[in-house]
């Protein structure tokens with residue numbers, strides 16, 4: 001199919017695009033994912049939520065990233081997506097992994113209101129917080145925090161330094177600059193009390209771009225909980 005930004009794909013197009021990258025999902029999940037894509041693109045005409053407005057980018061970037069993350073999340077874990085923007089990866093996780101207890105937060109009020117509207121229209125099992133993640137962590141605890149494209153590793157580690165008792169693990173989707181970011185974070189002394197490991201490496205389909213998922217834990221917190 002020759003796809004342009006003005007073409008509205010069908011659920012069958014989505015199923016085909018998922019199949020092309022080796023993703024198998026039940027029909028009802030594909031249907032819901034397609035409705036999410038459609039509602040997201042509709043809102044995107046009014047407010048800038050995503051640059052991924054072709055089916056190929058939606059699948060190859062948003063769905064692939066979210067499902068790579070999903071592979072690392074045990075059943076029924078409590079997840080907080082920090083800086084969800086238009087709902088990636090949080091709402092895609094809520095759609096594809098209904099066993100998870102997904103919360104998403106977004107500090108920009110306009111975006112957070114749209115995410116709330118999407119969750120409500122699609123009846124998604126997700127809680128939306130319209131504030132900074134640091135504020136959510138003063139109220140709630142989570143098993144895992146997840147994020148894509150929110151800030152540098154150093155910034156994120158600074159934000160969450162006082163909050164490690166509110167979560168066990170941080171999973172960050174990063175591009176090839178992750179090594180530089182790790183160097184900077186080490187230089188800034190932000191990794192001294194933390195363990196960072198590369199939990200996954202994968203290629204974005206139809207490109208040579210390598211992505212990684214970094215897992216960061218605080219041994220002190222883990223042993224206290226474990």
Ligand SMILES: C[S@@+](CC[C@H](N)C(=O)[O-])C[C@H]1O[C@@H](n2cnc3c(N)ncnc32)[C@H](O)[C@@H]1O
Pocket residue numbers: 050082083084085086087088089105106107108111131132133134147148149150151159
């Ligand atoms: C570049 S967007 C990425 C959106 C989405 N995660 C994605 O990958 O498509 C980053 C978003 O994080 C939000 N943000 C930045 N710092 C935040 C914080 N501390 N807590 C919650 N949201 C934050 C911004 O308002 C912005 O919408």
